[in-house]
Amino acid sequence: MKKITLLICTVMITGSLFAQKNLQLSFSTGPSINWMSAGENEISAGNVKAGYDFGVVADVFFDDLQRYALTTGFLLSNTGGELDYNNADPFEFAGETINAGSTIRYRLQYLEVPMAVKLKTSQFKRWTIWGQFGLSAFANVRAKGDTSDGVLDKSDIQNEIRLFNLAMNLGLGADFDLGSGNALTLGIIFKDGLTDVTKEHYSDGKTTVNSLVFKLGLIF
Numbered sequence: 001m002k003k004i005t006l007l008i009c010t011v012m013i014t015g016s017l018f019a020q021k022n023l024q025l026s027f028s029t030g031p032s033i034n035w036m037s038a039g040e041n042e043i044s045a046g047n048v049k050a051g052y053d054f055g056v057v058a059d060v061f062f063d064d065l066q067r068y069a070l071t072t073g074f075l076l077s078n079t080g081g082e083l084d085y086n087n088a089d090p091f092e093f094a095g096e097t098i099n100a101g102s103t104i105r106y107r108l109q110y111l112e113v114p115m116a117v118k119l120k121t122s123q124f125k126r127w128t129i130w131g132q133f134g135l136s137a138f139a140n141v142r143a144k145g146d147t148s149d150g151v152l153d154k155s156d157i158q159n160e161i162r163l164f165n166l167a168m169n170l171g172l173g174a175d176f177d178l179g180s181g182n183a184l185t186l187g188i189i190f191k192d193g194l195t196d197v198t199k200e201h202y203s204d205g206k207t208t209v210n211s212l213v214f215k216l217g218l219i220f
Contacts, residue, residue, distance in 0.1 A: 022061050026185055028075070028217035029054035036081030036106060036197075040205030046082025046103050053077045053213050059118060069118040071132055076141075079211050080106040094145060094157040103148040108161065108197070108209065110138035116169055126177040136191055138165035160199055165209070167191040173215060183219040188212065 173187020
């Protein structure tokens with residue numbers, strides 16, 4: 001956690017060295033709805049999991065009117081989901097034997113670095129509409145798991161999760177000008193997982209994590 005805080009502080013300090021005309025920093029947070037999917041007949045998606053994101057986002061503008069920008073930053077993303085294992089036999093997971101037909105609940109935490117193109121409209125009655133599209137790179141920093149048979153209870157499952165993940169991100173939102181260079185930003189961002197997040201050697205399918213994030217931020 002100390003390393004993540006240091007990275008966020010570095011972004012903020014670096015941003016202060018740039019002209020405000022070309023760069024905007026914002027603190028962003030918000031709840032999320034997360035779910036997992038698996039391309040395997042014996043594994044199916046379970047219930048969704050509530051989560052949240054927070055961190056610092058930087059918009060680097062390409063034009064003087066601040067209509068086109070590259071969005072990046074550092075976010076701590078708490079995500080995960082449930083998978084129903086419909087196999088007929090017990091199986092090994094995180095060093096334990098899990099009963100057949102069990103559900104595993106994944107509690108995952110990632111350091112996220114988004115890289116997206118943001119397009120903004122002209123301001124109208126202090127409101128500006130924006131949309132973004134791009135990719136998000138993730139590095140796993142924590143992984144816990146529960147099983148419906150009680151074998152795992154918020155247990156460490158780090159060895160079952162791949163270190164890196166990649167997702168496409170699409171977002172739509174609006175900024176409200178508060179004056180003095182500050183603004184409130186609201187939006188919805190969909191993160192569509194592209195790579196396999198698990199190390200399930202007994203499964204040939206790809207397991208992905210998807211998220212719908214409700215963004216609330218302060219531009220400063």
